[in-house]
Amino acid sequence: MVGAMLQTRCPTRGVAVRCAGQPPQVMHISSTANQAVKHCVRLRESAKYRGETGSALICGRDLVQELAPLVAPMRALVALDGEALPENIASQRYVTVTPPVMQKLTGLGTCPPSMLAAEVALPRPADLLRTPRGQLTRVLALDGIQDAGNLGTLCRSALALGWHAVVLLPGCCDPYNDKAIKASRGAVFKLPLAQCSLEQWQQLVEAHGLVPLAAEPDRGSSSSGSSGQAAIAADQRQRGQEHGLEAPPGSLADVQRQLADLPVCLCLGAEGQGLSPAVLQRCHPVSIPQAAGGQLMESLNVAAAGAILMFALSRGAAPLLAQLVAL
Structure with missing residues (x-):
């Protein structure tokens, strides 16, 4: 999971679920070679990997915000450096990244400053x-x-x-x-x-x-x-x-x-x-x-x-x- 990898790579900085009335603890990634970035790319590209991890990657600010109540808490919420994290989205991990990392993670050529991405749990199949x-x-x-x-x-x-x-x-x-x-x-x-x-x-x-x-x-x-x-x-x-x-x-x-x-x-x-x-x-x-x-x-x-x-x-x-x- 993104959170687990981030915590392993930098345990001193820590990651946590946002608590009411407290600012979120945020992890920063600047390298496209980071294992967490590779994890997100595989989520986006591999159905087999999505099935193994029980996760999917959603990209786009509007889509992330619209789905937030349905998939709360998200497993990881990713924003660009310098952008405020949305106050109304609960996540287990909060991550900021550089523009090249966001482009790698989302597969997009360019990303607007307001871009968001998120790792979320797959819903259960309907019976x-x-x-x-x-x-x-x-x-x-x-x-x-x-x-x-x-x-x-x-x-x-x-x-x-x-x-x-x-x-x-x-x-x-x-x-x-x-x-x-x-x-x-x-x-x-x-x-x-x-x-x-x-x-x-x-x-x-x-x-x-x-x-x-x-x-x-x-x-x-x-x-x-x-x-x-x-x-x-x-x-x-x-x-x-x-x-x-x-x-x-x-x-x-x-x-x-x-x-x-x-x-x-x-x-x-x-x-x-x-x-x-x-x-x-x-x-x-x-x-x-x-x-x-x-x-x-x-x-x-x-x-x-x-x-x-x-x-x-x-x-x-x-x-x-x-x-x-x-x-």
Whole structure:
């Protein structure tokens, strides 16, 4: 850990958790060859090392301050020389560094004077199978997403749109790497995340009565798309009858009511490869209608497609459409 290494290298100066009403005891690092700096670089670059140490590195003042209440106390808080340490961030260790050290530590070419970095404990994986039935009605499942930017952006959209959890199926990149944390704006620390095998995912879908949806490119009026939409519509009608709902006359309120009553698991695959056959065969395919039947553009970026589909399935769609209709 950063704190342990710092204490070993300079025991006379000491490190400590900040106490109320007392100034923090601060350690200073000026060499990029310091073992603590190498430790932070490995946290940023190696998923295996993050798993071994149970830590991740977050970079950026806004992100550090936003996540501070969720990960308190931080294992180490790092600031540039001459900059005041934030008063509202609890940390086990406080460290100041020179600009070259901060650049090495964060991997950034330049760092503003207000730059902060922090070592934080990884959150515990969510045990979604223990969640009471009915509390997970909007679940995002990612299958083989290797691009950290896309994974982080999808988590950010899921959190913003009120989705309840994210499932990472085999082949996904580490959600706590530097790029994913930044792209998610810290959402990977706020959303329940679970890494599942295909069998565990299927158990989750069955245990919570979720309708599995597979995001697929727009194929026009293909038979697979039509059959998938028909299956979803039939499920909606059945759920509506069970809850005493009348058939929708087409109003936004009725459409939204049916969607709200439909617990779903939206599955997204990697760009290019798409969803694995094992996942795809268990899902109802859905697609985003495109101009000219998809002839102008073969497909959308997975993060963009995921955001559109999550919004369409969220409670935010009808209010927005109502605003637009009223214009």
